[in-house]
Amino acid sequence: MSKAEKIKIALIGNPNSGKTTLFNLLTGLNQKTGNFPGVTVDKKSGFCKLPDGTVAEIIDLPGTYSIYPKTLDEQVVQDVLLDLDHPQHPDKVIIVADASNLKRNLLLFTQIRDLGIPLILVLNMMDVAQLKKLNIDLRGLSIDLGVKIVPTNSHSGDGINVLKEALTQSLIKSKRPFYDTYSLAPKTIDKIKEDFSLTEDYRAYQFAQQSVRLNFLSQYQKDEINTIKTNNGFYDVPTQSQETLGRYQLISDIVDRNIINSKDPLKKSITEKIDAVVTHAVFGYLIFFLMLMLIFQAIFAWAETPMNLIEGGIAEFSNLVKDVLPTDVITDLLTDGILAGLAGVLVFIPQIAILFAFIALLEESGYMSRAVFLMDKFMRKFGLNGKSVVPLISGMACAIPAIMATRNIESWKDRLITIFVTPFMSCSARLPVYAILIGLVVPNDTVLGFFNLQGLVLQGLYLLGFIAAIGSAFVMKYILKTKERAYFIMELPGYKIPSWKNIGLTIYDKSRTFVFEAGKVIIAISIILWVLASYGFNENFQNAETNVRVEIGTQATDEAYEIALNAYKLEHSIAGSFGKFIEPVIRPLGYDWKIGIALITSFAAREVFVGTMSTIYSIGASDDDETTIREKLSEEKNAQTGEPMYSPAVAFSLMVFYAFAMQCMSTLAVVYRETKGWKWPMIQMVYMTAVAYLSALLVYNLFS
Amino acid sequence: MRTLAQLKKHEKGIIKGFNDDTLSVKLMEMGCLPGTEVSVDLIAPFGDPIAIGVAGYCLSLRKNEAACIMIEE
Numbered sequence: 001m002s003k004a005e006k007i008k009i010a011l012i013g014n015p016n017s018g019k020t021t022l023f024n025l026l027t028g029l030n031q032k033t034g035n036f037p038g039v040t041v042d043k044k045s046g047f048c049k050l051p052d053g054t055v056a057e058i059i060d061l062p063g064t065y066s067i068y069p070k071t072l073d074e075q076v077v078q079d080v081l082l083d084l085d086h087p088q089h090p091d092k093v094i095i096v097a098d099a100s101n102l103k104r105n106l107l108l109f110t111q112i113r114d115l116g117i118p119l120i121l122v123l124n125m126m127d128v129a130q131l132k133k134l135n136i137d138l139r140g141l142s143i144d145l146g147v148k149i150v151p152t153n154s155h156s157g158d159g160i161n162v163l164k165e166a167l168t169q170s171l172i173k174s175k176r177p178f179y180d181t182y183s184l185a186p187k188t189i190d191k192i193k194e195d196f197s198l199t200e201d202y203r204a205y206q207f208a209q210q211s212v213r214l215n216f217l218s219q220y221q222k223d224e225i226n227t228i229k230t231n232n233g234f235y236d237v238p239t240q241s242q243e244t245l246g247r248y249q250l251i252s253d254i255v256d257r258n259i260i261n262s263k264d265p266l267k268k269s270i271t272e273k274i275d276a277v278v279t280h281a282v283f284g285y286l287i288f289f290l291m292l293m294l295i296f297q298a299i300f301a302w303a304e305t306p307m308n309l310i311e312g313g314i315a316e317f318s319n320l321v322k323d324v325l326p327t328d329v330i331t332d333l334l335t336d337g338i339l340a341g342l343a344g345v346l347v348f349i350p351q352i353a354i355l356f357a358f359i360a361l362l363e364e365s366g367y368m369s370r371a372v373f374l375m376d377k378f379m380r381k382f383g384l385n386g387k388s389v390v391p392l393i394s395g396m397a398c399a400i401p402a403i404m405a406t407r408n409i410e411s412w413k414d415r416l417i418t419i420f421v422t423p424f425m426s427c428s429a430r431l432p433v434y435a436i437l438i439g440l441v442v443p444n445d446t447v448l449g450f451f452n453l454q455g456l457v458l459q460g461l462y463l464l465g466f467i468a469a470i471g472s473a474f475v476m477k478y479i480l481k482t483k484e485r486a487y488f489i490m491e492l493p494g495y496k497i498p499s500w501k502n503i504g505l506t507i508y509d510k511s512r513t514f515v516f517e518a519g520k521v522i523i524a525i526s527i528i529l530w531v532l533a534s535y536g537f538n539e540n541f542q543n544a545e546t547n548v549r550v551e552i553g554t555q556a557t558d559e560a561y562e563i564a565l566n567a568y569k570l571e572h573s574i575a576g577s578f579g580k581f582i583e584p585v586i587r588p589l590g591y592d593w594k595i596g597i598a599l600i601t602s603f604a605a606r607e608v609f610v611g612t613m614s615t616i617y618s619i620g621a622s623d624d625d626e627t628t629i630r631e632k633l634s635e636e637k638n639a640q641t642g643e644p645m646y647s648p649a650v651a652f653s654l655m656v657f658y659a660f661a662m663q664c665m666s667t668l669a670v671v672y673r674e675t676k677g678w679k680w681p682m683i684q685m686v687y688m689t690a691v692a693y694l695s696a697l698l699v700y701n702l703f704s
Numbered sequence: 705m706r707t708l709a710q711l712k713k714h715e716k717g718i719i720k721g722f723n724d725d726t727l728s729v730k731l732m733e734m735g736c737l738p739g740t741e742v743s744v745d746l747i748a749p750f751g752d753p754i755a756i757g758v759a760g761y762c763l764s765l766r767k768n769e770a771a772c773i774m775i776e777e
Contacts, residue, residue, distance in 0.1 A: 070730065100760075237725050248732070279749070373755065487727070487730065487769065489769060490765075492746075494762075
C-alpha cells in the first residue's frame, strides 16, 4: 500500500475527555511528535493498523471546547478543519466526548458535524458515566444526533476494537446540518459560498466569523469577506451568541430525551470529597508543598542507584575499549571525547524519567488544575496567572515545553511575563550540574530523621530559582503596560486514577527526546572540545615535551611525567587559551580557566558542563585511570593553594551561577519563536546572566 | 440584582443573563446558559477564584468574571 493511500483520521475533543489515552491505545509506540507547518504547536501523530489491513494516520489535535479558538493551541484545530488544502486536513474525524458530561462535550461535536467531514462519535469514560448513575440510550442518541456512536472506556481499553472496526466502514455524511446556521445570515453565507466555492453553510459561516484569524486566507480574501459582512450586516458576537444558544437548545433536548440520571443529588461524589481537602486553606497548600518536596526527594534518592550503575558501566566500557584498541588518536577520541560525552547524557536518564513521571502523574490525576486554582490569587500578585503554575512546574523538567505550554494563557502580558521568568526555574539540565557539585561538597547525611541533606540543598536551589522567577515577574508587572483583559475560565476535571500506560509513554517519549536531541549537541560539543583540548598552535604546546622535562627534572617517574605533560598540554591547547582568555572575568567568582571552558560550552546547553568536565579531566589525567567524573573533580587541586579546587565556596558559587544564568540556546530559540522577535530573548539573556554573575560573586565571597 | 460573585459557598442560583458580551460567549460555550442552575462549590483560600457546578461539571473562574453572570432572584 502506497503512502498516498493512507487515510488521515483526526482525534478531536474537549480537554479531559480521555482523548490522549485513546490516542495512545490506537497507536501504541508508533508515535511521533512533530510541528504543524508554520506554527510551533506540537503535532502528535501515529499509525494504526485497521482490521481490514489499511494503515491510518491518527492525528491527536489539541483539546478544545469549541471551534472558536481562545488560545494558540486551539487555533490549530480550526486551521486544520477549515482549510480544505491543509496537509493535515482529515478524511475522517473521531470526536471524543466524555460520556459523563455530555451536554458540554456535544457542542464541539455539532459544530464539526456541520462542517461536513465524515465523523464518528466516541463516548468515552463510560465507566465514569456508570458511576454517576447515568443511563444512556445509545441507539436513541445515535439517531437523534445523526452519527455512528461507539462507547469506550479508554482506561480499560473496552470498545477500542469496535472503534477500529467502525473506522474501516464508510461513514455517511448527513445531508441536513444539525443546526440551521443558514437562517442566521442567509445573504452572507450565500455570497461567501459562491465566492470561495464552498459547499457547506457552516464552513462559509465560519469564514465570516473567523476571517481575521484564518492564516490560510490572503489579506485580499480577508478584506473580501469583511466587505461581504459589512454589506449584509453581519456582526460576530451577537451571531455567535445566537448560534451557541441554538445549538445548546437542540443538544439539551436530545440529551434529556436519551439520558436518565438516577443519581441521588444529595450524595457527594469522590471528587467533591477530595476537593474539600485539596483546596482547603491549610491542607491545600500543605499538600501542594509536600508534593513538591516528595518530587525532589525522589529525584535524588531513587535515581542514585541506576545513575551509579550507568556511570560505572560506561567507565568500565571505556577502559575495555582502551585495553582492546591500540593506543592512538582514534582511541583517544573515542574514549576521552565521545564516550566521556555520552556518559554525560545517559547518566541523567533516571532523574529525567522520575521528574517527567511526576509531572505526568499530576496532570493525569487532575491535581494540576487544582494547583492552578489554589495559586491563582498568589500568582496574580506577582503579575502572573494561576495558569502560569503549569509552565513553572514543567519548567523544572525543561524550559522548552514549559514555554510552549504558556499558550494556554490567554492574556498576552501574563503570557510574556511567564515566558520571561520560566527559564529561572531549575530545569532537568541543571540537575546533573547540581548533582555533581552537591555530591562533592555536601555530606550524604540524614537530618531531622528522614530528610536527606543533599536533597534539602537541591530543594534550596529549586526554591532559589522560583524566588528569582516570581521576583522578576513582580518587577515586570510594573514595567509592562496593557489594557487587555485576562480571563481565567477553566474546567476542574474529576479526579482520575492515572493511566500507567500514558505515564509510561510520556517517560519513554521525553527520555528518548532528551537522549537524541540533547545527546546530539552534547556529543558534538564533546568532540569539538576534545579537538580543541588536544591540539594547540602556540610555541608552548609545540614544545610541550621539552618544557615539561625541564620543569619536573630528569629523576621523575614516567607516570609523573605523563600526568604533568597532559596537564601542560591542556593548559596550552586552544581550549586552554579560551579559558585563560575569560579567566580574569570569572576569577572573582572563584573559577579557573578549566571551569571557564565549561562555562563557554554550557552556552550551548547546561548539561554539557558535566560532559565538558569529564572530557577535560580525562584528557588531563593519565591513560590508565578508571575513576568516575565525581572522583576526578574531588581530586582536582587548586594550582595556587594546593587545596582542593572544588571548595564549598567554588561549588556553591557555581551552583548559583547555573541556577540563574541563561545558558540554553534552545530556550532562546523558543522564546524567539513565541515572542516573534529577538527583543525578548536578548533582554532575557542579558538580564539572567547579570543576575547570575552578581549572585555567584556574592555567594563566593560569603563562603570563602 | 445579584451576581454569581455574591453567592455564598454551597448557594444555588439560576443564570438570568450577562452584563458583558465578549465574556458571555465564552461562558455560554462552557455551558453557562441563561436558565441553567449553578452552585458555588469551592472558594479558593484567599476568596478568589471560585469554582461553580454547572451543566454537570466543575468550572473555575475569577470573582470579577463571576460578577458578569447575573442571577435570578
